[in-house]
Amino acid sequence: MNAAAPRASVKRARTLNFFALAGVTAISLAASTAMLNLLADRYAARVDVTATGEQQLAPRTTQLLSQLAGSTQLIVAADFRTIDPRARQYVTDVTDELAARSREFSTTLIDTGSARGVSDFKGTIASLVQRDRTILDAHAAAIDAGAQAATSVSRSLTEGIEPQFAQLAQAGFATPTLRTYANQAGAVLRLRASDLADASIRVKQDLTPDDLGLPRLDEAQRTLLERLDQAASDLSALARDVRRLSQDAATPAQATRQLTALATQLDTARDATLTQLGKLRELRRPDLLRVAAALRTGAAALLVGPAGGDGASSLVALDMGQLLPSAAWLDATEASRGDQRRRVEELVAAALASVLAPKKPIVVFTHAELRAFMDEAPVIDAMRERLGLRGVDFVEWPVVTQDAPAIAEVDPTLARPLVYVVISPDSAARSETGALSGTQRAAKLAQTITNLREKGSNLLMCLLPSMLPSFGEKDPVAVALEGFGVQARTGTPLLSRVATPQFTYVENERVVQTTDAGEHVIASAVRGLPTYLTWCVPLEAATDSRGWAASPVLTTPADAQTWGESQWLRVYQTPREQVPLIPDQPKFDEGRDLRGSGVWTLALAAEKDGQRAVVVGSNSWITDKYSEQMGTVEGRQTLLFPGNVELFEASVLWLAGQDTMIAQSPAARSVAMVRAIESPSLARLRWSIVLGLPGLVLLVAVIYGMTRK
Amino acid sequence: MIAAHVLPAWALARRELSSYFRQPAGWIIIALFLLLTGVVFAFAVLVPARPASMRAFFDASGWLLLPVAPAISMRLLAEEFRTGTVEGLMTAPISTPALVLGKFCGSVLFLTAMLAPTLVYPITLMAVSDPAPDVGPIVAGYLCLLLLGVLYLSLGLLASSATANATLAFIVTLFLILALLLVGTLGRQVDGVLRDAIFAMSLPPRLSDFAKGVIATNHIAWFLTLSALACGVAMMFVQWRRWR
Numbered sequence: 001m002n003a004a005a006p007r008a009s010v011k012r013a014r015t016l017n018f019f020a021l022a023g024v025t026a027i028s029l030a031a032s033t034a035m036l037n038l039l040a041d042r043y044a045a046r047v048d049v050t051a052t053g054e055q056q057l058a059p060r061t062t063q064l065l066s067q068l069a070g071s072t073q074l075i076v077a078a079d080f081r082t083i084d085p086r087a088r089q090y091v092t093d094v095t096d097e098l099a100a101r102s103r104e105f106s107t108t109l110i111d112t113g114s115a116r117g118v119s120d121f122k123g124t125i126a127s128l129v130q131r132d133r134t135i136l137d138a139h140a141a142a143i144d145a146g147a148q149a150a151t152s153v154s155r156s157l158t159e160g161i162e163p164q165f166a167q168l169a170q171a172g173f174a175t176p177t178l179r180t181y182a183n184q185a186g187a188v189l190r191l192r193a194s195d196l197a198d199a200s201i202r203v204k205q206d207l208t209p210d211d212l213g214l215p216r217l218d219e220a221q222r223t224l225l226e227r228l229d230q231a232a233s234d235l236s237a238l239a240r241d242v243r244r245l246s247q248d249a250a251t252p253a254q255a256t257r258q259l260t261a262l263a264t265q266l267d268t269a270r271d272a273t274l275t276q277l278g279k280l281r282e283l284r285r286p287d288l289l290r291v292a293a294a295l296r297t298g299a300a301a302l303l304v305g306p307a308g309g310d311g312a313s314s315l316v317a318l319d320m321g322q323l324l325p326s327a328a329w330l331d332a333t334e335a336s337r338g339d340q341r342r343r344v345e346e347l348v349a350a351a352l353a354s355v356l357a358p359k360k361p362i363v364v365f366t367h368a369e370l371r372a373f374m375d376e377a378p379v380i381d382a383m384r385e386r387l388g389l390r391g392v393d394f395v396e397w398p399v400v401t402q403d404a405p406a407i408a409e410v411d412p413t414l415a416r417p418l419v420y421v422v423i424s425p426d427s428a429a430r431s432e433t434g435a436l437s438g439t440q441r442a443a444k445l446a447q448t449i450t451n452l453r454e455k456g457s458n459l460l461m462c463l464l465p466s467m468l469p470s471f472g473e474k475d476p477v478a479v480a481l482e483g484f485g486v487q488a489r490t491g492t493p494l495l496s497r498v499a500t501p502q503f504t505y506v507e508n509e510r511v512v513q514t515t516d517a518g519e520h521v522i523a524s525a526v527r528g529l530p531t532y533l534t535w536c537v538p539l540e541a542a543t544d545s546r547g548w549a550a551s552p553v554l555t556t557p558a559d560a561q562t563w564g565e566s567q568w569l570r571v572y573q574t575p576r577e578q579v580p581l582i583p584d585q586p587k588f589d590e591g592r593d594l595r596g597s598g599v600w601t602l603a604l605a606a607e608k609d610g611q612r613a614v615v616v617g618s619n620s621w622i623t624d625k626y627s628e629q630m631g632t633v634e635g636r637q638t639l640l641f642p643g644n645v646e647l648f649e650a651s652v653l654w655l656a657g658q659d660t661m662i663a664q665s666p667a668a669r670s671v672a673m674v675r676a677i678e679s680p681s682l683a684r685l686r687w688s689i690v691l692g693l694p695g696l697v698l699l700v701a702v703i704y705g706m707t708r709k
Numbered sequence: 710m711i712a713a714h715v716l717p718a719w720a721l722a723r724r725e726l727s728s729y730f731r732q733p734a735g736w737i738i739i740a741l742f743l744l745l746t747g748v749v750f751a752f753a754v755l756v757p758a759r760p761a762s763m764r765a766f767f768d769a770s771g772w773l774l775l776p777v778a779p780a781i782s783m784r785l786l787a788e789e790f791r792t793g794t795v796e797g798l799m800t801a802p803i804s805t806p807a808l809v810l811g812k813f814c815g816s817v818l819f820l821t822a823m824l825a826p827t828l829v830y831p832i833t834l835m836a837v838s839d840p841a842p843d844v845g846p847i848v849a850g851y852l853c854l855l856l857l858g859v860l861y862l863s864l865g866l867l868a869s870s871a872t873a874n875a876t877l878a879f880i881v882t883l884f885l886i887l888a889l890l891l892v893g894t895l896g897r898q899v900d901g902v903l904r905d906a907i908f909a910m911s912l913p914p915r916l917s918d919f920a921k922g923v924i925a926t927n928h929i930a931w932f933l934t935l936s937a938l939a940c941g942v943a944m945m946f947v948q949w950r951r952w953r
Contacts, residue, residue: 022945033938037909040930049845050922093921096914100925331758672761672842674834686751689833693747693826694740701736708731 046100054341057097060660061349067356068104070306074348077121078299078320079113084327090341091323094348112298125295126213128288128304128315135286139217140207142283146224147203149276153231153269154196161265162189164258173252181245185238192231199227214292221280228277235270239263281409287315290388294320303348305355316351317389321639322663323347346663353660360391361417361656362410366448366459368425368441372396382628383648390661392652399448400441417656420452420459424477424490424619427466428569439468446476453483458612458655460648463537464619465493467569484606484613485548487540492564492594494536495571495586503580506571509534511641512556512602520551520605522614524664525650531643532626535572537617538564538594539601547608554603554616554647564594603647605654614651622648717803718811725815726822729781739823742777749773750830761838763831767850767920771890771912774854774861779882781819782865783875785812786947790873795950805951809944813866820858824851846922853919856932857912861886863939870943 048056057065074095080088095107110124111117129136168174169182206220245251246259294300294317301323305314323344330340354360365374373379374396384394395405397420408414425441436444452459466475469491478488495506512531517523531554541550556562565571565586571579588595603616620626627644639645653661677685729735746766753765786809789795803811835841861882868881889912896907908914915928 018949022949025945026942029938029941033934036934037927037931040927040934041909044925044927046918046926047924048922049849049924051843051845055921055923092917096918097923672838672840674755674757674759674761675837675839676757677837682755682757685833685837686755689751689755689829690744690747693743693829697736697740697743697826701733701740704730704736705733 044100046097054339055093055097057101058342058345058349061098061345061352062101064349064352064356064660065098065102065105068102068306068352070104072105072306072352072355073304074098074105074107074301074351075110075124075304076107076301076323077110077112077117077124078301078324080109080111081113083324084330086327086330087324087340090344093341094345098348121298122212128302129209129213132286132288136215136217136288139283139286139289140215142279143203143217143220143224144207146228146276146280147200147220149272150196150203150224150228150231151200153272153276154193154200156265156269156272157189157193157196161262161269162186162193164262164265165189168255168258168262171255173254175250175252175255178245178251178255181241185242188234188238192234195227196231199223210296212295214288214295216292218285218289218292221283225277225280228273228280232270232273232277235266235273239266239270242266282412285388285393287391290391291315291317293385294389303351303355314355316354316391318347318351319386322642343663350661350663353658354390357658357661359416360393361419361652361658362407363387363392363394363652364397364405364407364418364420365394365423366397366399366420366445367423368400368445369398370436371401372398379623382624383622383645386645387649387652390649400436400444417658418457419652419655420457421622421652422449422452422459422461424462424464424466426464427468427475428572442466442468443476446480449477449480450483453480453611453613456611458657459614460651460655461613461615462619462622463488463490463615463617465535465537465568465572466490470566470569481615482542482544483546484615485542485545485550485608486604486606486613486615487542488615488617489538489540489564489594492538492566493568494538494562494600495565495568496559496562497585498561500580505580505582505585506565507579508536508568508571509576510536510556512554513643514554514556517552517555520553521659521662521664522553522603522605522647522650522654523551525662526554526643526646527664529643529646530641531647532621532629532641533602533616533618534620534626535618536600536602538596539604539615539617541604541606548606548613549608550604550606552599552601552603553605553614555599555601558596558598558600562596562600563588564596566592566594605651612655612657614655616647616651714804714807714810718807718814721803721808721811722814722818725785725812726818729815729819734780735819738777738780739826742773742823743826745776746773746827746830750827750833754830754834755837761834761842763834763842763847763850764920766830767846767853768913768916770850770854770857770920771916774857775883775886775890777823778820778858778861778886779865779868779879781816781823782862782869782882783879784869785816785866786869786943787873787875787878790950791875805944805948809866809870809940809947813862813940813943816862816866817859820862821855824854824858843922846920849919849922849924852924853916856929857916860932860936860939863936863943867939867943867946870946 048054076091092107092109095105098105099107108124110120112121165182165186169179169186174182202223203220206216206223209215242259242263246256246263251259291300291302294302299320301318301320303316303318305316325340365380374384374394387394393410395407395410397405407418410416422445425438425445427438427442449459449461461477461481463477466477468475469478475488475490478490481488493508494510495508496510498505498507510533512533513528514523514526514531515528517527533554536556542548566589567586571582571586574582602618603614606613606615621644627639627641627648629640631640650662653659749769750763750766753769754763786795831842831847864885865878865882868878868885869875871881872878889910892907893911893913896904896911899907915925915931918925918928
């Protein structure tokens, strides 16, 4: 019995020893595993074994990643039920590779089709708002101050100035003219006061955060700017009229004193209004507001860069339609062997470049119309919005009636690159009374173009045909463009013969889809994208290049049905739907018309000693009417002519010297595709694989079993 | 060293491999695996007018091996424990590491033999594609399949070494593999360091890299170190039984 006790205790001790050793071993093994994996992650090497290196990031992307100085996050929010799995896979392929290359880069995918996703989306926006709280609050405070000033001006009009006009109208010494004028002036003042008070109320509502936590600061600012601008204009006119009336000999002496005092008060009110206008115009738009419209749609792709020096984050919105295209688009891209993965990488890289580039360009929209119209008429609103997402601002310059715009209002540092987008005037336009004709405005614009070239400015020229060459004269705009080494045949725009069962007529509008215009970065950006152009002016490098190197960007094949027509004016002046009814349609005339060989060049990029110019032989392509035509594909709204948008964006960025921000289009590459197999053959092949291989294995098993016996 | 460990392990591996083919179960496992993979290849890869890529096949590999690997590994040691034949092995002049590794290598060789017929798929794809598909991602995909099989079998070996019940070993292995496949879903519910730690254990992102043609050394290290850890713990279980 005594021997059994020591044996049991020895066994117990040995058991404990064993388990202790086993425990230590297990912990050591686990710790070693963890350590090895940490080291492997830290010093990981990734080898792309694809033949084309398609999973490798482009050198430009790798360079941009290396420049990231802080945490940069790509947030993609969409209802994944509507997203093609291939599109999502391309995005995750690229973002996985980016995250593997840079610890600063991360991605968040939010499915807004799920309840949690919606909550995550709102949470993301809330965190962005919080991040930019300082600048948003400052912006809101400035707008609020503007609203209060508007209220103050409104009060001064209704309580101070308008009663004096009413008094004047009822005064015994008032002449009928004076009485009528005083009543009218009072009505105008009441209207403006009401507008300003109304604006203040609307601004207060807009400053209240919406369900996403975003105040509608843009709308508030726009409302105030409109109303204050109108009020300033009316007050200025009133002050001028009142002063003139006070100096009129027919005005009674008692009225003269009152009118003089009223003029001074009107001036004071106008000055107060203008002061507020100036302050509001100087406000720098926070990045979060640029992307607010995209956020409110519930589907957005944002690149959030590190916070800037002023506490605000750098935000760029990516085009969802291009980042996550529809199944139809992917089918077409794959069929044409386009590299959609590379396209996604380009989009993200362009956004990275945008975040890293502190100096966003300013577009100076330059034209020869009689007055500014950019803010009044929605002609290029969509283009402004798209480029606005990247931080690009627009100013307008009607060269005929105004001097060059004060860029300092938009960019106090004057460090941002300027890009002049110049629109040809309609040379066939008749002159209104007292105004310049189309030809005169063209001459003025041509002078502006020459001045810009001599200053070393960069410009995007959008051409219209000119009727002057038809009369043996030179188009001044075309002459000015020769200074850039570009020859524009503005006298012979392209027309194409179209034959239908009812009519044979000429067509000026065309959809261009260039695939082989060359390797210029803009050509690469628009490659394969449908681009809608009207009244195309053929372009070529001038015989005397003057040192300019010109590269084609957009081309179209020169077929037998298309020629440069010199007698185009009649077609131009006929409404489009009536063109087929024109008797005696224009025909090609060997003596005066232009026949192309090979291709027609419709857009050129020229460069000399760092100065750049892009010339597009069409005018209306940048307008919303053509660039924003939408179609519904698989329940999603898609741009029908994305080439218009891409051409404009790429041109502006190239002209601003920000080539790295230009995303390239899917280049054609050799993609292995499964051949089209007839259904019966396909079914046979599939079932022979599914059942044939296992059957073969079982047969071998039976044979093996039998041979063993 | 070679005489003491490697030669006995190799002999055991060969014996284990031949035992799979001596029984109908081994052939049936191969046939069922080919049925499963055939369905995926035929209907997810062999789609006319789509890119000729086996990516969908390799992306699904984690799930394709899920029912098969536990079936291969469940009897490795559990059956020996149940029938008592392990006593002969324990008393034989073979070290515990050699015993465990021999069993493990035998199952890996069987897995390799099971994967070999699937080479018909890329050959078929090359025959019906224009131009021929990129070979690089296919090679990467098969490397992934092999590494995945090694990991699954090591987990199965671990489960088999811990119990004498083969069915229990099968179930435990199944759940261990499912945990690796599904842990990423759990990771999305948490934040911070815990999230990173959970995602580090997740399998699908690693499969995806191989499937698209990227061979990452950290993924290879992950597969091999986890397999080694599982085999190491299995050795401890066997040593415990031996010692007992």
